[in-house]
Amino acid sequence: MKPTHLFEAEQLVAGYDNKTVIQEVSLTIPSNKISVIIGANASGKSTLLKTLARLIKPTSGKINLDGKSITKMPPKQLARVLGLLPQSPIVPEGISVADLVGRGRFPHQSMLSGWTKKDYEAVAEAMRIMDITKLANQNIDELSGGQRQRVWIAMALAQQTDILFLDEPTTFLDITYQVEILDMLTDLNRKKGTTIVMVLHDINLSARYADNIFAIHNGKLVAEGEPSKVITSSLVKDVFGLDCIVVEDPISGSPSVVPIGRHHVNNAYTP
């Protein structure tokens, strides 16, 4: 099992150029659990994730890993503990799947060395978890969107970090692949104890797969905790501006949001 880490942000303010997006967010990421950041478009959920993953320099506030500021840690050392899968990673043209997954080993390698036995083991394991071993020597340009996404996650897994951030890992995927990816990430969390923090678009899948929810609205953290406590019709109204009822997901027992639109609404629910 992965060791526990204390990852906390304190009074975090961040944004782009002169525009402040994240406003005084303080949070502690539950170790060895799956956390999902939810929020409307442009609420700052992705910016928050990027700031926590040190891709954006905060204007003020602190981000500490086990009591040490992440900006003061050597980048390679931090990269052995904390990994991130960006929303739209860039593929070098013509690279093979195994070589791409192997690039996740960078923080573990020295300057000129080739792959060690450990590197091969980590790459093979990551590819096995994501079920892409057969594709190892194929060119990534030949893969489907769902397969590619698994390759990217495998690259992040090969990094073997204790904490893994994922920025919308299921966007642009069919529902089948979305569920598949979330199942694989849950396996990873249950088997290895990897702490997972991700931004997801789908609130119902978030409620089902998360141990912990962070709800962001206008750059502020408005609610956090277990999905069953956090996801209520009033929170959905506040965060997404949507009228809804929350029912129990018959499959998982987690809360499930049923929107109330303007059409196709039975009289009982007309606002």
Add this chain to the structure above:
Amino acid sequence: MKNESIAFIMAGRRQRHRRWVLVTSFLVVLACILCGAMLLLGNTIHPVKDVIRALLGERIQGVSFAVNTIRLPRMLAGVFAGFAFGIAGDIFQTMLRNPLANPNVIGITTGSSAAAVFCIVILHASGAVVSIASVIAGLATVTLIYILSRGKSFSIGRLILIGIGIQAMLNALISYLLLVGAEQDIPAALRWLSGSLNGSQMHELPPLILSVFIFAPIVIMLAKQLSILELGEQSATSLGVNTDRTRMMLILSSVCMISLATSTTGPIAFVSFLAGPIAKRLVGVGFSNVIPAGLVGVNLVLAADLIGQFAFVVRYPVGIITGIIGAPYLIYLLIRMNRKGEL
């Protein structure tokens, strides 16, 4: 199951590595053959034995001068300039993820060339002054392109177009300097506009050779970082690459090498543009392309110079030949990028 999958991955990777080693060795052998041809061929073809004895320092009437004073400096200039252009081109292309974004197309070599022309033709300077001025001009050109292309958000398409514009302006400046310069003559003009190995002299070479020995190892050591930078800013940062520092070191090293190469041979047209993509075609993706690109650069320059010297009735400088090869490829890439909407 576990060991099988490791073996499967290892087998594929070994195969790709074998191809890399084979192609790289082939490029080294080819470069050696071309070096030999550079020393052997000329107005008079001397016996191999005499050429070797002359190289070893023996004075042989007629041979020593041709080999040691004319052909050897010409060959060395071609080897080191080709290596520098090839490596630097590949680094820019990989870093900016676009084959058009190389020092030749975006005008960095033209900047160095303009500085060299200004020092030589107007100031009548030589040696260290020319070297230093061309390095400064190369760095200034990069900085200018970067500042102009920054805009609201960085775009590689804009950087390339601005670079092409700057290159055109600097070329006009070179033409003007050559026209007003008292010593202007056609061979000099060709050298500074498209590159030539004609008249390379031994005493001009040390800055170029030294820079390759200093900076090529630095960029080869950064090759792994470069392969991570290629995955984009976000992935590179989360994999622990100090992106700003790495980029800065790669740019500084590349520009120093190509500026000194340019101040020695002129901006040999399209070598830094062609070497990277040709090398990648040959060795494949997955292992560093830096060394193969340098070797392709050497082979391109030497082969083009031999063709220019001996294939036609009139002797053409190397840059004319590489230009003939490179220009159609440039047009092809522009059309392809335009179709994909990248420009």
